[in-house]
Amino acid sequence: MIPELGQFALILALVLAGAQAFFGLFGAARGDLRWQAVVRPAVAGQFVLVSTAIGVLVHAFVTFDFSVLYVASNSNSALPTFYRVAALWGAHEGSLLLWAWILAAWTLAVAIASRNLPASFASRVLGVLGFVSFGFLLFTIATSNPFERIFPVPADGRDLNPVLQDPALAIHPPMLYMGYVGMSVAFAFACAAMLEGKLDQTWARWTRPWTTTAWAFLGIGIALGSWWAYYELGWGGYWFWDPVENASFMPWLVATALIHSLAATEKRGVFKSWTLLLAILAFSLSLLGTFLVRSGVLTSVHSFAADPTRGLFILGFLIVIVGGALALYAWRAPLLRSPAGFEGTAREAFLLYNNIFLVVAAAMVLVGTLAPLIADALGAAPLSVGSPYFDKLFPMLMLPLGALIAIGIHAAWKRGQLGSSRGRILSGFGVALLSGLVLVYGVYGASKPLTPIGMVLGVWIILSSLFDPIDRLRRKLSLPRAIIGMTLAHVGLGVGLLAISMVESYTVERDAAIAPGETLVLGRYGYRFNSIKEIEGPNYDGVRAEVTVLRDGAPVATLHPEQRNYWVQRSTLTEAGIARRWNLDMFVALSKNVGGGRWSVRAQLRPFLGWVWLSAGLMALGAVFAVSDRRYRVRASAKESAGEPTIAQGSAAEAS
């Protein structure tokens, strides 16, 4: 009985989403405040209903209700509680429900925070969000119902994919969806502005915190996925340019361009077209990501049972959303001109160059990811695209971007005035060049040609970012959170660039078969395979090895790589043994038992890999500071005194 309650709740939520969209958009168009007053209650109701649906599904998981097909397919009586809850998003249907719930939550947040925005604008934002919710809920109910029952009820479930039975991967989808869904808020703000016909600097200021928050979540989600891949997939890599990874990376690149474009629009009223198009593009790429991983077009060549229905639905939704937004854009194009001027070395110009590189990078990733599909559609020769393509082209775009960032940080609005920053630019570059050369030729040794370039740029970006805040402190000026945030994020970027250059150039790797007692040698380091014993966990058994890492013969770390066989799904997974030092990761993973007591293992030394995660953390932290800046919290009273009607005033007027 209870699972049907969840289904019913979803259907009701669908109705409310429809109401939210209808009354929000048409209420604003007609200027009808009573219609608009329906919107916020609809949002609240939708949140309650979708929460109920999710609660029902979680309950089904936690109580082992295998009569629900989704639970039977993704859980098992031996599954630990934490993963029983995480199993909610373990497969398609449940993860769609998670998407819908996160969307309802963001919408609720927007509804609360927008009470002081002009009524018609807020109604339109919520109306657009309602339209998106409607699409997702309809998709869920029509093609991907998580509450479907199965008869006869199986005695036990098929277990959660063992690959997902891991803390990092458990939290990765919610983080990622917070990012994807957050892009819908930026999109809604863009559409609302186009519908209102008011695209000004105030609008940009309202949009920024939402977009920055979504960007931060997306970045964290991507970093978590990458971190998980590193220790779980057993070959020590952290980024594979896999279609699924690319599907999340593209919106992140575009969102980065968007937050910078918004900065220019807020400050100077320029780049309105760019900002609108980037908002549309970011959200489209989020939807495209959803499409790519669920429609079966980009899975392994041996998947036969692709369900075109789901793919067609999302594609249709994508066309309606993006087509509609582009139509609005075409309609409002005349409003987008601004009289502001700036020079080629001005901050606005650098942001423009920035964005061009970011968008081209995203386009390049899109071309690479879709290449097999494009070739097929055009009837051209079949081909596939993998890491070598991306690894070659991405640095070619990112390194010039790095240089532009290091210089552009110093540029002033409108007139650039880079001349007055010449000292900072040159000294920053000088120190960076020196440190880069020392690291490459002094400490680590020459490697690929791009290595010193990446390292110099990384250090240069860090130094460039620090000049302004330090100068402000010196001159006893205020250091607003927005500036702290920007500094942290840019430093994070520099750290990331430095770390990736180091890791890609100086990783040492060896695959070998060793037996207990033997030592695998990697330069000054040795991996001594001490022992291997059998282990058992709640829903798996396997082996656990003990490996001591020696440096110049002296032990520096002990690693415990495991290999687990999960009983129900009968799949085998590796858990790598990793010791992390501030400047090095020591990695070992078990591959195969080759008989005679020998195991084939992969051993790696990865310098500065940890700094890649640090970089993601710094960027997200920067976003937190930026979003909490005072100027986003002060506008409430300013708006009311300006006399524009808010919902609160509107209903008061009605009541009197």
Next chain:
Amino acid sequence: MRINFRALVLALAGASLLVVALPCGAFDIESMPTPEMQARYDGLTHELRCMQCQNQSIADSPVGLAEDLRRDVREQIIAGKSDAEIRDSMVARYGNVILFRPPFNPSTAWVWVLPFLLLLVGVIVAVRIVRQRTALVASDDSVIESEDVPR
């Protein structure tokens, strides 16, 4: 004289450990006769896609097909085939799809060229915008709010 077999076995085991613990270390599972061949083997096996997997090279994949293809690469290197010949043999049997790096020939060059075309378009757009905006600087009398506020 009673021989303490346990001690003997342990001594032999210990001695063999000693031998193995010397700098020669352990041997590779699929090692090639020369370091140059090993480098070629590593390079090629990382460039070839495991056709059964989502997105892995035959170097990284544990499945049977990957093993078979690695063995094929190994045998071809030892038989004296060049890297290009080995790649061609793979493409002849599995199509372009087996290469992670799309080849650069008339039917596949578009995938390499397209990003550069887009960059070119981007540069042209940027130049145009900057020209337009620079021309507006003289007539732009907007005041830029300074962010220098005393603490």
Next chain:
Amino acid sequence: MSRFLIPAAIFLALAGVLYVAVVHSPNKSTMQSALLGKPVPEFNLPVLGRPGMTVSKAQLSGRPWVLNVWGTWCVACREEHAALLEIARQNALPLVGLSWKDEDDLALDWLKQLGNPYSVVAVDHDGRTAIEFGVYGAPETFFIDADGRVQYRHVGPMTPEVWEREFLARVPRGGLP
């Protein structure tokens, strides 16, 4: 207006590609055999259950035949087995099995239990022959014409529809010699 046209055009092109991709996805071009139109690779393999006997490309030339790659470890092969038995009953084309990376006694047991649709089964223990055919998973079924050229490869379990549409349709009119 151009501000709008360019994004719109790009978007429409992309939507077109994705639409085609979704509709095509059950039979992607990546699954097309690279050997289409090319001669069948040379092989000379032992026959399952007949020690001392071998089967080779030369023995099979001169008429169209079908190669089915399978293994007892392959779940989808089990799914297609009934269809293969039916196809064998119709006796339109010789069905040659390729026992891929399997053990002979397991393979023999399987055929004994489930029925044997094959006129002969070639044994490929180490997979060397299969990779010459560009096989990357089981089951796969090849149509080879009378001149010894590969004309079609079906990836996945064989079904009566595919058999009729792709295999029988390629049998030359006027029957087999």
